[in-house]
Structure formats: structure tokens, C-alpha cells
Amino acid sequence: MCRHFFILLIISISITDFAFAQDEDKIIFNMKYEGDVVGINQNSENHHGYLGHASMGIILDSEKLGLWNGTSLCVGGGNTHGMTPSFTYIGDFQIFDNIEGGDYTFLENLWIKHQNEKLFVKAGIQNLNDSIAVCDVSSDFINSSFGLTPVICNNCNAPTFPFNGLGIEIGYNFNEKWSALAAVFNNVVIDREKNEHNLNFDLSNGPISFLEVQYDNRVGNYLFGGFYNSDNYVGGFYAIVQHHIVQLKNRNIAVFGECSFTTNNDFHIAGGGAMNGVFSKKQRDSLGTSFTSIFFKDDGKTETAIEGYYKYEFIKNISVQPGIQYIINPNADCAKTAKDNAFVYMARMRMNL
DSSP: OHHHHHHHHHHHHHHHHHHHTSOTTTEEEEEEEEEEEEEEEETTEEEEEEEEEEEEEEEEETTTTTSSTTEEEEEEEEEEEEOOHIIIIIOOSSOSOTTOOOSEEEEEEEEEEEEOSSEEEEEEEEOGGGTSSOOSTTTTOOSGGGSSOHHHHHHSOOOOTTSOEEEEEEEEESSSSEEEEEEEEOOOOOOTTTOTTSOOOOOOSOOEEEEEEEEEOSSEEEEEEEEEETTTTEEEEEEEEEEEEEEOSSOEEEEEEEEEEETTOOEEEEEEEEEEOSSOTTOOEEEEEEEEEEEOTTTOOEEEEEEEEEEEEEETTEEEEEEEEEEESOOOTTOSSOOOOEEEEEEEEEEEO
């Protein structure tokens, strides 16, 4: 699988040369790499390893290319490589590392978007969590549950990393504060043996529908949404609250809270806070602490993860982020036997080009 990664890297370099030869406003090349050095202490055993995620793509602005006004097209691929710590060792359902994906190269994005001041429509292969159930304050936390709420993942084959799927989104801004978003996505094939490169678009299962309403007053953001999976007739609701309690020139402190539940009684709650500008007057560093808990109705168990991190950006778009997590009652199906609590220590290197 390393061969796939190097092929993707060579292609990306070629694309970079082409993209930067064009008008930067017309063709935008994006490349992101995240790599994690991970240590695990569990069951009186220690495990160490590395995992990474490379993502590369192009966004074409058709309006500036003299084609359609307000329309853009994105094409992108990804590669995951390295250890699979949650699946192999810990057995946590929430997956403590949000770039875990095994050794695969796959299609990540192939979508078209049209927008104006009030309305946007986006259709194609995409990650639903790019627009659905987004929490900006929790974006630097590494546990996967600070992305898409895990009660959705437990009741749907949700099209999110690393299995993006087909979907269409329609968003509307009523005014500067109120907006709404509706979306329909397919239940993706999450078996890598059947969908190695994310090109198996099985539409035989019923779709997943989403509806969100959002209020943003620049100090706080309040999001309320619901979903329904027509394949298993399970629905649910979620709410995300973000609030900036300190907003200064050199420092920003914000907190967040999340709550979600389903019609079959799965329940998730999470919360935490982050500070930008801890020691750096230029806000190059940040510090965060949080927790996330999911209650499983099938066995009555609760899995909880507690996370803390410190992040420092050495130069623009290149950062290092050491962190720790403590995982209580790991409860994923991949755990063949009962798993003890786990302590995780790690460091993430992130580059955005």
C-alpha cells in the first residue's frame, strides 16, 4: 500500500506544477498531510506505532474560467497508511484517532457546487461532516466523535471519512444570523474488501436524510438538526452549542457542548473548550480539553473518552500537536473480549499546502 501512497504523491506534484502555472484564482490546489505517532497503555501492555493521512485535490472556479457564474468543481483523492490502533488494540467504538483508515488509496471528493448570496447547492461524492453537524471549536480534537456524532455512525453507514459517499445538499441563508440546510446521502459500503477505492456506489439501501437549522450571532453558534435512515427506519436529533467567552486581540477562549439521541435510545453527549493564544501573542498556539460519552441501548454500556492537547504552529500551515486521551469502557464490535481502559499519548504533525 505504500506504493499507492507514492503514486498519489507523484500525481500531486504534477498537479501542483500545473495548478500554480494557472491563475491562482481560477484553479486552487489543496494538499494536506497529517501524521500521528501513537503510544498505548492497556491491559498492562504497551503498543507504539505510526499512522498517516494524505489528501490532495483541485478546486476549479468555473466563473473565473469564463463558464458558469457561482459554480465550482472539486476532484480529490486520499491515502491512509500505518497502524489501526482502535481496531487492533483498544476496541473503542468512538475511534480515538480520526485519521485511522488502514492502508488504502481512495477517491475522497468529486462534487460540483453552485452558490449565490442566499442559496447553495452541492452534489457528488463528499464527506457529509464537511457541512452537517459541524463544530468549529472542537475541530482540533483528535477523537473521531468530535467530528460526526457517533449515534449517527452507529445507526447509519454514514458517508464520512474514510468512506465518503454520494449526496446532495441545499443550504439557504435567511439573513445574517439564521440559515438552514437539507441533505440526502447514500448508505455507503464500509467494507474495504468490497469498496477498496471508494468507487462502489451501492444504492440498493435506502438513503439518509438530514435537516438542520442554525443561528449565529458572532458570539455564539447554535445548531439543531435531525436525521432519518430509511434503510432501518431509525431517526434521531442532535444539538451543538458553541460560545466564545473571551474575544481579545491576542487570545480567544471558546466552549462547546453537543447532545444527540436516536429513536432506538442511543445517546451521546460531549463538551469541552479551547484557548487560542496561550503563550503566543500571534495566536500560533492553542490548548484544549474535552470529553465524549456514548450510551449503547443494546447492552446498556457507556464508552467515554477524555482528551487534552496543546498545538503549536511553527510556521504558517505547519503545526505539531501533542496530546493525551483516556478511554473508559471501550465497546466496539471489533473487541473480541472485554477490553480494559486505555491511556493514549500521541503527537500529530499537520501540514496544509
